[in-house]
Amino acid sequence: MNSYRVSGKGRVDHNRLVHFTFNGEIFEGRHGDTLASALLANGVHLIGRSFKYHRPRGFLSAGSEEPNALVGVDRGVGRSEPNTRAxxxxxxxxxxxxxxxxxxxxKRDFGAINDPFYMLFSAGFYYKTFMWPKSFWNKLYEPFIRGAAGLGKSPSVPDPDTYAGRFAHCDVLVVGSGPAGLAAALEAGKSGAKVILVDENPEFGGSLLSAPDAEINGLPAWDWLKQTSAALAAMRNVTLLTRTTAIGYYHQNFVGLCQRLTDHLSEPLDGAPRERLWKVRARQVVLAQGSIEKPLVFDGNDRPGIMLAGSARTYLNRYAVKVGNRPAVVTSHDSAWLAAFDLAQAGAKIAAIVDIRAKVPEYLVKRARALGIETLCGWTVTGTKGRLRISSLRVNPVAAGGQVGPARTIACDALLMSGGWTPSVHLFSHTKGKLDWNEERQMFLPGARTEDSRCAGAGNGKFGLEESLLEGASAGAGAATDAGFSASAGSYAVEGEVLCTGVSNRELPSDKNASWAKAFVDFQNDVTAKDIRLAVREGLKSIEHIKRYTTTGMATDQGKTSNMNGLSIASDAVKRPSPSVGLTTFRPPYTPTTFGAFAGYNRGELFEVTRKTAIDSWAEENGAAYEPVSLWRRAWYFPKQGEDMHQAVARECSATRQSLGVFDASTLGKIEIVGPDAAEFMNRMYTNAWTKLAPGRLRYGLLLGEDGFIRDDGVIGRLSTDRFHVTTTTGGAARVLAMMEDYLQTEWPDLKVWLTSTTEQWAVIALNGPNARKLLEPLVEGIDLSNEAFPHMSVAEGKICGVPTRLFRVSFTGELGFEVNVPARYGRAVWEALYEAGSKYGVTPYGTEAMHVLRAEKGYIIVGQDTDGTVTPDDASLAWAIGKTKPDFVGKRSLTRPDMLKADRKQLVGLLTSDPKTVLEEGAQIVLDPNQPMPMRMVGHVTSSYWSETLGRSIALAVVEGGRAKQGQTIHVPMPDRTHTAEIVGMVFVDPENKRLNA
Known part of the structure; x- marks a missing residue:
């Protein structure tokens, strides 16, 4: 155990042992380890499998740019998380x-069978395969593709953790706590400016944690780091945030930060949030994110044990772990030599340093020789071996003309590679900052900025320690000055620094035919150099198109280690400079971020409150099944013992049609419109005429948008000359009120009208059925319920069961119906009184599903189900609801547009299937000719479809092009099992003469 641990090194606590499990096996680590460093200390390199070919994968990096080492973490019930970077x-x-x-x-993955057949899975293979035979798609291809999708398994139960959010303002926000970030924060903090310093790691230091050799202002690097961190902590105007990632940089210096609070604790504090999302508005921003090391692209560069040289240095100097006892190095940059030297001094036997460059700084070669390391300058790597971990590499000399010479094999247990470094410009790019291409250095550097920001350090191309410190100090002082404080940059002197240089290679020379080489660019998605060249041959020239065709940079790391190599290879393939090929767009978040962090406290009831009516408790006590409707919890149906939903709904529908049904309609939106101009206001808002509606009468109201399409509907009662009781759909209450307020305040401020939402003031009990009047008559006071005195579409105020009521005679079922409005606090009491009195009539409570069936039988529409935002009153057979003599109303002008008058517009009609037992799927498409070639021309779709117990058959409503003129014709509805036929009929299936309604 821990055979690769180096005592006396690193920043881990060697005296605090930590035990953890990986794939069921218990391992030992040290406090301060990451999962990656702890596994490497135990000699474990195999960590996962790649996405497409299922090739073995090891650790590539030591930071958040990691594409390979993704693991599932189980912290208990509901606390499992996939794709976590080890x-x-x-x-x-x-x-x-x-x-x-x-x-x-x-170790034995069946999916690895894909690897030998990699030629079948070339770039864009999914656009070219799974086409034939067509019958295989549903039964074979689609299930196979869905089964292969994804990497980890997402949790299947609700997340029990809590998440927090916080808003903050500061004068200077510094992102990154490497040398440049620390210097920037220190200078800004000294000025008195309010500073926030953030870093994604558990401790500050950045690159200093991996390379502690130099001295800063006479102090060893780690001593200077300790001193500077303490100085910052002592400043009351400075906020220090570790384990905090700047995930997005938005306009007006708005930056999102995700702070991880408890993921590192074995026993999180009770009630402590797991993460906190900071929303920071900064006057000035300093971006000091550092840089990312580039892999080299060569055949077999993906085996476990092959990693970035800078990462190997991090594992050694920060975590006290040798990544191998006999590592080799392949590089085109000086920094990889330093990693080899550090490992050699820690006891590793360096197999060889292979440098692509023919000329390497002499001091590096001399130091390597002094340590007994073989150096091969002007050589290349052409292949590797090793099934689950690299065991050897094949190297070849490269002549001046690029020809590859004879090969030799070098045994090794790790291979450290470096193609140089590229600045981390992601956050800078989030705000559309311009990137400038540096041809000599082969990298993009921050250019013209769009925000009040500065870039410093390696993130701005300053890779030297001293120049990074100086630029950071200058950036921090400049930011503080621009924020209104007096600041000046301090001076820094660095001793013992090794300045590294290097070149960037698109793809290493090889002795292998390019079509057979597996030189990986994107390690997670298995994108190779030849995939990118294939995309170019197939006509793709823009890097954005190449990215999507090959999936380069589309893995969970978002191309942090692959984008630049992919761009270079594409540039070479199209024979154009890199800037003309383009750079992929960097988008937030910078690293994967939990949904919980974004949601914060806005989860469950705190995000979407479940609204309940005054009668809801009675429904729950009587076994109701529920469904969500907008924010309301509504009784869906009331099953008796042994009944399923269909049986319960059939019983409820039959009882309502034959005797008496009772329904909780309290969720309907209700708005009180009062004022001397109330009638005029209604006249302008709704399509119908309202000025002549007599008090005590109801009218169906239709509300349009300015585009002439149906937005809402409801029954509206005029209580007096200056007062209306408006009802809306359940989901439209807030929207309609906002729309009314908008017009009242911006278009007609001269009208004297007051609007009040009364949705929760009233409980509404709908009674429907032939015995509805018989039930109510002995219970109502002050209202004559006879048909002559209180006809359909009437409203009156009186008392019921001794409680004040607004009684509507209205029906959404087509039966004799009443809606009893009582103050909400009396809702349940009145409901129970009605239910008890109705027992002699066999009163039956029914839910929303029966309500849907009953209204469809009568041809009544539901806005949002039978309409979709493109349906006009005429389309819905509601042209009768438009006031013909009204000078204007909202949406009137749009109704005369040519497209609104076309005869072939989709119109609501009824459908009767040829097989009465077939219930069509809602949303199913409609065609006229089922034998037409694909793609078929669709002429409409099913909007509502039910089994009608009243009729003993299925019914449906649908929108069909020119539907009313096609009544009697047959249409076809393709469904997964087979294509069904149906006849177009009128929308009213039950009681077209309205005899029941007016009884």
């Missing part, structure tokens, strides 16, 4: 982790 996952006692994307085991 390189940033801090271990703790009891941590349980598993590898992903394999079956039946990590």
């Amino acid at each position: 390189t940033v996952l801090e271990i703790f006692d009891g941590l349980n982790t598993v590898s992903q994307n394999h079956w039946p085991s990590l």
Whole structure:
């Protein structure tokens, strides 16, 4: 155990042992380890499998740019999380982790069968395959593709953790705590400016944690780091945030920060949030994010044990772990030599340093020789071997003309590679900052900025320690000055620094035919150099198109290690400079961020409150099944013992049609419109005429948008000359009120009208059925319920069961119906009184599903189900609801547009299937000719479809092009099992003469 641990090195606590599991096996680490460093200390390199070919994968990096080492983490019930980067996952006692994307085991993965057939899975293969035979799609291709999708397994139960949010303002926000970031924060903090310093790591230091050799202002690097961190902590105007990632940089210096609070704890504090999302508005921003090391592209560069040289240095100097006992190095940059030197001094036997460059700084070669390291300058790597971990590499000399010479094999247990470094410009690019291409250095650098920001350090191309410190100090002082404070940049002197240089290679020379080489660019998605060249041959020239065709840079790391190599290879393939090929767009978040962090406190009831009516408790006590409707919890149906939904709904419908049904309609939106101009206001808002509606009468109201399409509807009662009781759809209450307020305040401020939402003031009990009047008559006071005195579409105020009521005679079922409005506090009492009195009539409570069936039988529409935002009154057979003599109303002008008058517009009609037992799927498309070639021309779709117990058959409503003129014709509805036929009929299936309604 821990055979690769180096005592006396690193920043881990060697005296605090930590035990954790990986794939069921218990391992030992040190406090301060990440999962990656702890596994490497135990000699474990195999961590997962790639997405497409299921090739073995090891650790590539030591930071958040990691594309390979994704694991599943299980912290308990509901606390499982897939695709967690092992390189940033801090271990703790009891941590349980598993590898992903394999079956039946990590070492023996059946999915690896894809690898030998890689020629079948070339770039864009999914656009070219699975086409034939067509019958295979549903039964074979689609299930196979869905089964292969993804890497880890998402949790299936609700997340029990809590998440927090916070808003903050500061004068200077510094992102990154490497040398440049620390210097910037220190100078800004000294000025008195309010400073926030953030870093994604558990401690500040950045590159200093991996390269502690130099001295800063006479102090060893780590001593200077300790001193500077303490100075910042002592400043009351400075906020220090570790384990905090700047995930997005938005306009007007708005920056999102995700702070991880408890993921590193074995026992999180009760009630403590797991993460906190900071929303920071800064007057000035300093971006000091550092840089990302580039892999080299060569055949077999993806085996476990092959990693970035800078990462190997990090594992050694920060975590006290040798990544191998006999590592080799392949590089085109000086920095990889330093990693080799550090490992050699820690006891590793360096197999060789292979440098692509023929000329390397002499001091590096001399130091390598002094340490007994073989150097091969002007050589290349042309291949590797090793099934689950690299065991050797094949190297070849490269002549001046690029020809590859004879090969030799070098045994090794790790291979450290470096193609140089590229500035991390992601956040700078989030705000559309301009990137300038530096041809000599082969990298993009921050250019013209769009925000009040500065870039400093390696993120701005300053890779030297001293120049990074100086630029950071200048950036911090400049930011503080621009924020209105007096600041000046301090001076820094660095001793013992090794300035590194290097070149960038598109793809290493090879002795292998390019069509057979597996030189990986995107390690997670298995994108190779030849995939990118194939995309170019197939006509793709823009890097954005190449990215999507090959999936380069579309993995969970978003191309942090692959984008630049992919761009270089594409540039070479199209024979154009890199800037003309373009750079992929960097988008937030910078690293994967949990949904919980974005949601914060806005989860469950705090995000979407469940509204309940005054009668809801009675429904729950009587076994109601529920469904969500807008924010309301509504009784869906009331099953009796042994009944399923269909049986319960059929019973409820029959009881309502034959005797008496009772329904909780309290969720309908209700708006009180009062004022001397109330009638005029109604006349302008709704399509119908309202000025002549007599008090005591109801009218169906239709509300349009300015585009002439139906927005809402409802029954509206005129209580007096200056008062209307308006009802809306359940989901439209707030929207309609806002629309009314908007017009009243911006278009007609001269009208004397007051609007009041009364949705929750009233409980509404709908009574429907032949016995509805018989039930009400002995219970109502002050209202004559006879048909002559109180006809359909009447409203009156009186008392019921001794409680004040607004009684509507209205029906949404087509039966004799009443809606009893009582103050909400009396809702349940009145409901129980009505239910008890109705027992002699067999009163039956019914839910929303029966309500849907009953209204469809009568041809009544539901806005939002039978309409979709493009339906006009005429389309819905509601032209009768338009006031013909009204000078104007909202949406009137749009009704005369040519497109609104076309005869072939989709119109609502009824459908009767040829097989009475077939219930069509809602949303199913309609065609006239089922034998037409694909793609078929669709002429409409089913909007509502039910089994009608009243008729003993299925019914449906649908929108069909020119539907009313096609009544009697047959249409076809393709469904997964087979194509069904149906006849177009009128919308009213039950009681077209309205005899029941007017009884």
